[in-house]
Amino acid sequence: QVQLVESGGGLVQPGGSLRLSCVASGSLFSNYTMAWHRQAPGKERELVAAIFSSRFTVYGASVKGRFSISRDNGKNTVYLQMNNLKPEDTAVYYCNSGGLGTVSWGQGIQVTVSS
Numbered sequence: 001q002v003q004l005v006e007s008g009g010g011l012v013q014p015g016g017s018l019r020l021s022c023v024a025s026g027s028l029f030s031n032y033t034m035a036w037h038r039q040a041p042g043k044e045r046e047l048v049a050a051i052f053s054s055r056f057t058v059y060g061a062s063v064k065g066r067f068s069i070s071r072d073n074g075k076n077t078v079y080l081q082m083n084n085l086k087p088e089d090t091a092v093y094y095c096n097s098g099g100l101g102t103v104s105w106g107q108g109i110q111v112t113v114s115s
Helices: none
Strands: 004-007 010-012 018-024 033-039 046-051 057-059 067-072 077-082 091-099 102-105 109-113
Touching: 004 091, 018 033, 018 091, 018 109, 033 067, 033 077, 046 067, 046 077, 057 067
Parallel strands: 010 109
Antiparallel strands: 004 018, 018 077, 033 046, 033 091, 046 057, 067 077, 091 102, 091 109
């Protein structure tokens, strides 16, 4: 089981930026597909962005052009750079890893966009 630890959340004003980080345990990080999901109160969990081992990226329609996912295999870390944040981006953000027969989730981190 891969352990995932998120950091970087918090409160930000509309139009502001945040960068989330997720550090994974183990030595096989470069093989995993890494993703960020989010869940707002009363809503289903949705995919925000994913990055494959090839570094190919996929984004949810609501964040395309504003968010950017990247990975540093040397640090076992995936990042989510969030720009031009909107109140509707308020949610708990979860880091997710998949590959080699395993799926793991982080504990989640709160992002609140409010003035």
